[in-house]
Amino acid sequence: xxxxxxxxxxxxxxxxxxxxxxxxxxxxxxxxxxxxxxxxxxxxxxxxxxxxxxxxxxxxxxxxxxxxxxxxxxxxxxxxxxxxxxxxxxxxxxxxxxxxxxxxxxxxxxxxxxxxxxxxxxxxxxxxxxxxxxxxxxxxxxxxxxxxxxxxxxxxxxxxxxxxxxxxxxxxxxxxxxxxxxxxxxxxxxxxxxxxxxxxxxxxxxxxxxxxxxxxxxxxxxxxxxxxxxxxxxxxxxxxxxxxxxxxxxxxxxxxxxxxxxxxxxxxxxxxxxxxxxxxxxxxxxxxxxxxxxxxxxxxxxxxxxxxxxxxxxxxxxxxxxxxxxxxxxxxxxxxxxxxxxxxxxxxxxxxxxxxxxxxxxxxxxxxxxxxxxxxxxxxxxxxxxxxxxxxxxxxxxxxxxxxxxxxxxxxxxxxxxxxxxxxxxxxxxxxxxxxxxxxxxxxxxxxxxxxxxxxxxxxxxxxxxxxxxxxxxxxxxxxxxxxxxxxxxxxxxxxxxxxxxxxxxxxxxxxxxxxxxxxxxxxxxxxxxxxxxxxxxxxxxxxxxxxxxxxxxxxxxxxxxxxxxxxxxxxxxxxxxxxxxxxxxxxxxxxxxxxxxxxxxxxxxxxxxxxxxxxxxxxxxxxxxxxxxxxxxxxxxxxxxxxxxxxxxxxxxxxxxxxxxxxxxxxxxxxxxxxxxxxxxxxxxxxxxxxxxxxxxxxxxx
Numbered sequence: 272x273x274x275x276x277x278x279x280x281x282x283x284x285x286x287x288x289x290x291x292x293x294x295x296x297x298x299x300x301x302x303x304x305x306x307x308x309x310x311x312x313x314x315x316x317x318x319x320x321x322x323x324x325x326x327x328x329x330x331x332x333x334x335x336x337x338x339x340x341x342x343x344x345x346x347x348x349x350x351x352x353x354x355x356x357x358x359x360x361x362x363x364x365x366x367x368x369x370x371x372x373x374x375x376x377x378x379x380x381x382x383x384x385x386x387x388x389x390x391x392x393x394x395x396x397x398x399x400x401x402x403x404x405x406x407x408x409x410x411x412x413x414x415x416x417x418x419x420x421x422x423x424x425x426x427x428x429x430x431x432x433x434x435x436x437x438x439x440x441x442x443x444x445x446x447x448x449x450x451x452x453x454x455x456x457x458x459x460x461x462x463x464x465x466x467x468x469x470x471x472x473x474x475x476x477x478x479x480x481x482x483x484x485x486x487x488x489x490x491x492x493x494x495x496x497x498x499x500x501x502x503x504x505x506x507x508x509x510x511x512x513x514x515x516x517x518x519x520x521x522x523x524x525x526x527x528x529x530x531x532x533x534x535x536x537x538x539x540x541x542x543x544x545x546x547x548x549x550x551x552x553x554x555x556x557x558x559x560x561x562x563x564x565x566x567x568x569x570x571x572x573x574x575x576x577x578x579x580x581x582x583x584x585x586x587x588x589x590x591x592x593x594x595x596x597x598x599x600x601x602x603x604x605x606x607x608x609x610x611x612x613x614x615x616x617x618x619x620x621x622x623x624x625x626x627x628x629x630x631x632x633x634x635x636x637x638x639x640x641x642x643x644x645x646x647x648x649x650x651x652x653x654x655x656x657x658x659x660x661x662x663x664x665x666x667x668x669x670x671x672x673x674x675x676x677x678x679x680x681x682x683x684x685x686x687x688x689x690x691x692x693x694x695x696x697x698x699x700x701x702x703x704x705x706x707x708x709x710x711x712x713x714x715x716x717x718x719x720x721x722x723x724x725x726x727x728x729x730x731x732x733x734x735x736x737x738x739x740x741x742x743x744x745x746x747x748x749x750x751x752x753x754x755x756x757x758x759x760x761x762x763x764x765x766x767x768x769x770x771x772x773x774x775x776x777x778x779x780x781x782x783x784x785x786x787x788x789x790x791x792x793x794x795x796x797x798x799x800x801x802x803x804x805x806x807x808x809x810x811x812x813x814x815x816x817x818x819x820x821x822x823x824x825x826x827x828x829x830x831x832x833x834x835x836x837x838x839x840x841x842x843x844x845x846x847x848x849x850x851x852x853x854x855x856x857x858x859x860x861x862x863x864x865x866x867x868x869x870x871x872x873x874x875x876x877x878x879x880x881x882x883x884x885x886x887x888x889x890x891x892x893x894x895x896x897x898x899x900x901x902x903x904x905x906x907x908x909x910x911x912x913x914x915x916x917x918x919x920x921x922x923x924x925x926x927x928x929x930x931x932x933x934x935x936x937x938x939x940x941x942x943x944x945x946x947x948x949x950x951x952x953x954x955x956x957x958x959x960x961x962x963x964x965x966x967x968x969x970x971x972x973x974x
Contacts (some may be wrong), residue, residue: 539942580804583797611742657725746780747784823907844917848910
């Protein structure tokens with residue numbers, strides 16, 4: 272099968288191929304990196320390897336295109352259909368048709384070389400030219416060399432003919448019985464071929480040229496020709512030159528035929544800095560455009576799965592369950608809780624409950640520790656303080672949940688006491704802990720009953736994002752990746768039978784698991800609805816952008832901004848690539864290669880070890896980014912990003928990327944005046960000579 276919809280535009284010394292009415296990126300069309308591209312130009316066929324599919328209308332070749340810049344070129348890409356088998360008969364028929372075309376041209380040239388009269392040569396585009404045959408030309412040369420016609424001053428006519436290079440190719444006397452093989456046809460000397468060129472006359476829209484390197488007669492379509500006031504050729508040849516020095520001259524040959532009437536146009540453009548534009552690489556609303564290890568989640572941010580409040584839904588057996596991402600983790604903690612403190616909107620919003628504090632910082636009121644929103648909090652002024660919950664009557668509690676940022680002595684670790692009181696004056700410490708940024712669920716050794724409960728902070732202060740006082744009757748079992756069920760005590764797993772009812776879970780389930788290691792959790796089941804608190808410490812993770820971001824339309828990359836949020840020991844390391852295969856990081860003065868990155872634990876460990884912090888990459892200037900594109904004079908072409916994540920402790924650490932933005936500068940091209948760039952026309956060439964240094968585009972029409 273072949274994909275050959277639309278036409279191509281090809282550029283001399285460039286790997287970029289542009290399509291018109293093409294759909295290269297549609298996977299159903301089968302165009303892919305590593306494929307073969309057949310290009311049909313001027314009766315020739317060129318074969319190129321496709322290095323990459325950039326978009327529906329752009330391909331990247333493995334090597335530079337060596338032909339002339341031109342558009343509207345026919346092409347064909349052999350493809351293997353995804354939904355059907357490969358049609359070998361059609362493939363052979365296509366190749367046979369191509370060979371038949373060349374066989375037809377070979378037959379035409381055999382007529383030129385062996386017969387008398389005139390022969391019409393026609394290329395695959397239907398353009399034609401009429402030429403005299405070689406025997407007629409040889410007869411003409413022989414008559415010109417005849418001493419009776421040209422004088423007696425030629426001492427040796429045979430030697431004279433030999434000096435022209437004709438004697439070893441063909442003689443007039445040999446034509447009657449001589450036949451030519453393919454080898455003989457390709458072995459004609461340059462002199463004979465140049466004689467052919469000199470006798471051909473190109474019509475309008477056709478040019479003839481002799482290629483001295485490849486020893487070929489080239490017949491090309493050039494446009495509308497150059498008569499009168501028509502403005503010359505139909506279209507321009509545009510050549511880009513980067514790093515031009517002042518007064519440097521550039522010469523481009525012309526394919527002029529007949530008399531040069533100088534009715535053609537040429538101009539020059541010089542690059543100038545344009546407007547800065549922001550390009551969003553990805554905002555991570557979902558996983559589109561990313562490849563990542565299975566422990567990554569995309570929900571408006573990109574981060575490793577670390578758990579959180581997990582909602583339970585009831586199944587057909589009346590058991591409440593929640594599915595957990597079935598991925599390799601470092602450890603997991605699961606806690607059931609039924610809060611006896613409702614969601615509050617003021618200190619006295621709930622009947623029978625009043626919250627207060629011994630000190631409050633600004634608008635961070637005590638009730639904000641119970642509003643169900645982790646972006647708000649209660650904060651004290653400084654020094655020892657307490658967050659107090661008063662019930663209208665004595666109330667039983669089995670534990671508490673705390674999400675807080677605590678400040679201890681300068682340079683030290685914060686601490687807390689959770690206390691109970693019957694009168695609000697005398698306090699009994701029920702549980703204690705230490706830490707700076709903590710998210711914990713604690714259970715008492717046995718239920719307690721008090722009217723007052725207090726979180727006491729003996730240090731210099733802190734902020735409490737959420738606190739819940741719990742009275743648990745909820746129980747939980749774990750279903751692991753081996754499909755077996757387990758209960759947990761102090762982090763130790765114990766197998767239990769398959770639960771068939773909530774009563775089985777009530778009898779064997781746990782309230783709080785503690786840290787569990789060496790397990791992949793598949794599902795959590797409970798005897799009650801609501802939610803569970805799940806804290807996961809993930810293994811190192813890695814993610815990469817799935818496609819290259821094309822920034823070839825810009826003349827410089829100003830900045831890269833990876834918006835990250837890091838908590839505790841959480842970290843994000845990054846690397847960049849121009850081809851999606853070889854990755855680079857920054858060492859303070861240059862970019863250096865770290866090789867390939869695989870989407871697995873090995874790739875995550877490699878990037879977390881050798882990658883650069885997002886803050887460092889964000890600080891790079893356009894001059895430093897130009898070093899990444901040093902082989903193309905600092906002009907950007909493509910960029911891709913890789914991210915390594917490390918979250919050692921899911922309870923205290925976090926690492927996420929919100930979005931990645933590029934700031935890039937558009938190129939602006941100013942048309943030059945005659946005093947800025949000197950342009951001179953000659954019968955066979957046009958020259959450009961810029962007065963000042965810079966990057967230029969030279970455009971000229973072909974006669």
